[in-house]
Amino acid sequence: MIQVWSTDITYVPMKRGFLYLVAVMDWYSRYVLSWQLSNSLGIDFCLEALEKAFQHGNPEIFNTDRGAQFTARKFVAKLQERNIRVSMDGKGRALDNIFIERLWRDVKYNQIYIYNNKDGKSLYEGLKQYFLLHNERKPHSSLNYRTPAQVYFEILEK
Template sequence: MSELRSYVSANEPLSVRKQCALLGINRSTLYYDAVGESPENLEVMRHMDEEFTKHPTHGVLQMQDFLLALSFTVNAKRIRRLLRKMGIMALYPRRNLSKLGHAKYIRPYLLRNLAVIRPNQVWAIDITYIPMAKGFMYMTAIVDVYSRYIVAWDVFNSLDAKNSLAVLKSALAHHGKPEIINSDQGSQFTCALWTEYVEEVAKIKISMDGRGRALDNIFIERFWRTVKQDYVYICPASDGTELYKGLSEFVSYYNNVKTHQGIGRTKPVDLYTAAA
């Protein structure tokens, strides 16, 4: 993969997109550079991510106590900064959390009491922090709620809204479109770029979790817990290319081999393709 990437040049007559298509590589792999922090901060972030995966209601002060028990003396300001960089927010009810300028893009939660009875009825999208041996990246994934099938995913070195939109476009190109797509109220989704494309171009209904509600996007949260505990924490990648390859193998296993108790101990691929 790294050898193929070296052949791509912005100075060639062909566009970067066409060069990648001819070489059979994903254009986004050209930008798989891990985000850096100091070695101590990276270790702190890895520990906080593991703790948050187990206890998503833990806030700054509880994280501070948790780190102190591990012999890390970290002030609250530093913990808050690192959690924000990781895209982590404790799950508990809050007031007045909508960012000014983004409130008009927030949509209601449409899944309450909705019977999800078929594939491509509801998709859920989310972003998570992925620790690596040296640095970290962010993974965006979309799950079909009915079958638990991961319809698209990718890794990036930023939380830009365009990354989430790229993953959605990939899912639409390969699997058609859902009736509803659910997300949290993160800035990647409460913006014109996301809402205008989803609603006006793709003609998909947007649903958004209530702020601080742990169960509104439970199926994608379960996938994050599985991919981190079964792969990311056990096999920290040394670079973005290794991470992408490892995640590709794990997502394939998750979709095509692993059985899920929540869907009657069947494989997501069987449930998704049987009725899609």
């Protein structure tokens, strides 16, 4: 049974400004279900990430912060159409979404800050490799030294 997914956006510093990265993650397994990169903070890239995540099924609960993209009627409606309960973090409480905040720290310190991405394309390719590594090859101590993919797909088999 898939219980809780969460999403968040992080800013990625580039030579000229920022790009924006959104991810949808399964809390229990830490499996990154989907992610999208955008040059604007509009809602569209968040909706695209949500639709891609739905290819994995539906959670019981979907947790977000109170960002404009996630409180937008269009975003909330997508969840409600699937009878998914919406959970929003307390105002100013990043630790309510600790798993995805930890993901952002790891992404930034193990990918973004190490590799000087000259443009969006090189950033995208680096992130694609990073999330593959995160899901398929990186064991987590909190998962009994299994990878997020091993744990996530075990859940689906039950």
